[in-house]
Amino acid sequence: VGASRNRVDQGNFDIPLKNGELGGVVTRFPPEPSGYLHIGHAKAALLNQYFAQKYQGKMIVRFDDTNPNKEKMEFEQSIIQDLKLLGIQGDMTTHTSDYFDQIYDYAIQLIKAGKAYVDDTDLNTMREERGAGIASKCRDHAIEENLRRFEAMTQGTEEGLACCLRAKISVDNPNKAMRDPVIYRCNVDTPHHIHGTKWKVYPTYDFACPIVDSLEGVTHALRSNEYRDRNPLYGWFFDALGIRKVNIWDFSRLNFVYTLLSKRKLQQFVDQGVVTGWDDPRFPTVRGIRRRGMTIEALKQYILMQGASQNILMLEWDKLWALNKKVIDPVAPRHTAVNEKDVCVVNVLGGPELPECKQLAKHKKNPAVGTKQIFLSNTLYLDQDDASTLEEGEEITMMDWGNMFVKKINRDPATGRVTDVDAELHLEGDFKKTKKKLTWLSVVSPASEQGLVQCLLLDYDYLITKKKMEENDDWKDFVNPVTEYKTPALGDGNLHALQRGDIIQLERRGYYICDKPVTSADPVLHLIRIPDGKAQSTV
Ligand code: ATP
Ligand code: MG
Ligand code: MG
Numbered sequence: 001v002g003a004s005r006n007r008v009d010q011g012n013f014d015i016p017l018k019n020g021e022l023g024g025v026v027t028r029f030p031p032e033p034s035g036y037l038h039i040g041h042a043k044a045a046l047l048n049q050y051f052a053q054k055y056q057g058k059m060i061v062r063f064d065d066t067n068p069n070k071e072k073m074e075f076e077q078s079i080i081q082d083l084k085l086l087g088i089q090g091d092m093t094t095h096t097s098d099y100f101d102q103i104y105d106y107a108i109q110l111i112k113a114g115k116a117y118v119d120d121t122d123l124n125t126m127r128e129e130r131g132a133g134i135a136s137k138c139r140d141h142a143i144e145e146n147l148r149r150f151e152a153m154t155q156g157t158e159e160g161l162a163c164c165l166r167a168k169i170s171v172d173n174p175n176k177a178m179r180d181p182v183i184y185r186c187n188v189d190t191p192h193h194i195h196g197t198k199w200k201v202y203p204t205y206d207f208a209c210p211i212v213d214s215l216e217g218v219t220h221a222l223r224s225n226e227y228r229d230r231n232p233l234y235g236w237f238f239d240a241l242g243i244r245k246v247n248i249w250d251f252s253r254l255n256f257v258y259t260l261l262s263k264r265k266l267q268q269f270v271d272q273g274v275v276t277g278w279d280d281p282r283f284p285t286v287r288g289i290r291r292r293g294m295t296i297e298a299l300k301q302y303i304l305m306q307g308a309s310q311n312i313l314m315l316e317w318d319k320l321w322a323l324n325k326k327v328i329d330p331v332a333p334r335h336t337a338v339n340e341k342d343v344c345v346v347n348v349l350g351g352p353e354l355p356e357c358k359q360l361a362k363h364k365k366n367p368a369v370g371t372k373q374i375f376l377s378n379t380l381y382l383d384q385d386d387a388s389t390l391e392e393g394e395e396i397t398m399m400d401w402g403n404m405f406v407k408k409i410n411r412d413p414a415t416g417r418v419t420d421v422d423a424e425l426h427l428e429g430d431f432k433k434t435k436k437k438l439t440w441l442s443v444v445s446p447a448s449e450q451g452l453v454q455c456l457l458l459d460y461d462y463l464i465t466k467k468k469m470e471e472n473d474d475w476k477d478f479v480n481p482v483t484e485y486k487t488p489a490l491g492d493g494n495l496h497a498l499q500r501g502d503i504i505q506l507e508r509r510g511y512y513i514c515d516k517p518v519t520s521a522d523p524v525l526h527l528i529r530i531p532d533g534k535a536q537s538t539v
Pocket of ligand 1: 029261
């Protein structure tokens with residue numbers, strides 16, 4: 001056990017699928033089109049793809065569309081697009097609703113075999129009876145009566161609407177999932193997003209899933225292990241209906257600290273305006289984390305690293321972001337920005353009268369990233385945080401230029417903040433001997449092509465203040481009041497060329513992703529800070 005545990009921890013997935021044959025494995029990813037994909041779905045999708053590829057088999061993307069109240073075409077389209085972002089394309093895309101006729105026939109078959117009955121017990125009573133292991137008053141109704149009432153459900157009559165269809169499995173099985181589960185429900189509230197009002201009864205997930213898995217030739221159903229209690233139920237239908245069996249393979253559900261991973265709850269955040277949309281950078285959706293600078297490469301590595309572990313863990317975001325940093329650091333171009341609000345001016349004695357252009361590598365260790373131009377001049381901007389540490393007489397290094405002596409420091413007498421500094425160029429100085437290597441920007445006319453770029457640096461915090469949300473917690477009690485931080489900044493002229501989605505490093509600040517480039521209509525560049533797994537946010 002120790003050895004295999006170890007393998008798993010190292011992210012080795014060499015755990016065979018039971019009965020997995022090369023070329024014969026079919027997996028499926030079955031999202032309900034009731035929201036946008038989140039990072040938990042990404043895990044499920046990537047694992048299904050992983051095993052399909054490993055066994056040179058197939059993967060089906062199946063929209064699990066049995067509850068019209070929650071489902072929309074908009075969500076289907078977004079799911080397809082997000083899967084594409086993840087590099088996933090199913091060999092087939094299907095819908096559970098493609099099989100509504102067959103599923104319905106199987107329901108009739110079960111009723112005729114005396115293995116299902118129609119129940120008009122009200123919801124609360126049914127819940128109590130199930131909890132206490134008491135049989136429903138309808139459990140022993142005759143087959144004809146069940147068929148008659150299922151027809152009433154099918155028509156959506158008043159009588160039918162008060163009923164549901166239940167599989168006749170057990171009244172008091174210790175596993176409550178086996179206590180006569182509901183397999184069909186009436187729904188006349190909302191038209192189905194594909195079939196409109198054709199159907200007034202819909203199968204539940206418990207019933208539809210094993211049938212469609214069996215019909216579609218799925219060999220291995222990968223499910224997150226919160227369904228484990230339902231595995232015997234999943235298996236029961238194969239025998240009861242006499243259909244081909246499917247293997248189950250459980251994987252652990254992803255949970256993250258300070259994070260809700262439920263489409264239903266995320267939808268509420270969107271509806272209540274807590275976030276700007278499903279792609280909000282604070283959201284754990286595929287779109288949200290992408291927008292915040294998560295790479296697909298890091299996401300894949302992270303998910304495969306967890307391997308077949310069955311522990312339902314509360315994961316920290318830090319590890320994922322630290323992994324992401326390893327992916328982006330070798331390729332992210334380096335740039336410079338200073339805080340606009342609190343900038344200090346440096347007069348460089350001996351500096352060039354007219355700005356002088358210098359060509360530099362965008363990444364010191366990776367020439368493939370390309371080159372950039374910077375300007376040397378006799379007037380520089382320095383961050384107040386740096387300026388306030390300076391002492392007269394001190395020798396400092398201006399990164400990518402050279403050393404200078406601090407000659408004079410002028411402070412605002414009221415606030416004490418450094419307004420300007422005189423510094424003397426000392427290019428013969430040894431940068432290895434200075435303590436401070438500072439980032440700076442030449443004050444270049446903003447009108448020029450290479451003029452400084454107005455930036456808005458955006459940083460985000462967790463949306464909720466509770467580390468581990470419990471099932472019954474109302475998220476509204478734990479909304480973090482401030483989750484967006486904006487810092488106006490000035491950046492070097494090369495930032496003019498940034499496109500949406502470009503990832504850079506601002507030296508001595510961190511990694512950023514371009515969220516809105518400079519345009520003629522709006523010259524302000526929006527840069528979202530990419531967490532690097534180090535500085536934990538302020539919660
Ligand atoms: P949600 O509550 O967020 O809507 P769900 O399980 O109802 O989640 P589905 O669209 O039915 O969402 O899920 C599609 C697949 O994604 C299922 O196989 C499900 O097990 C898996 N999945 C959903 N959430 C997670 C998660 N947090 N970790 C791992 N897998 C998940
Ligand atoms: Mg579901
Ligand atoms: Mg759910």
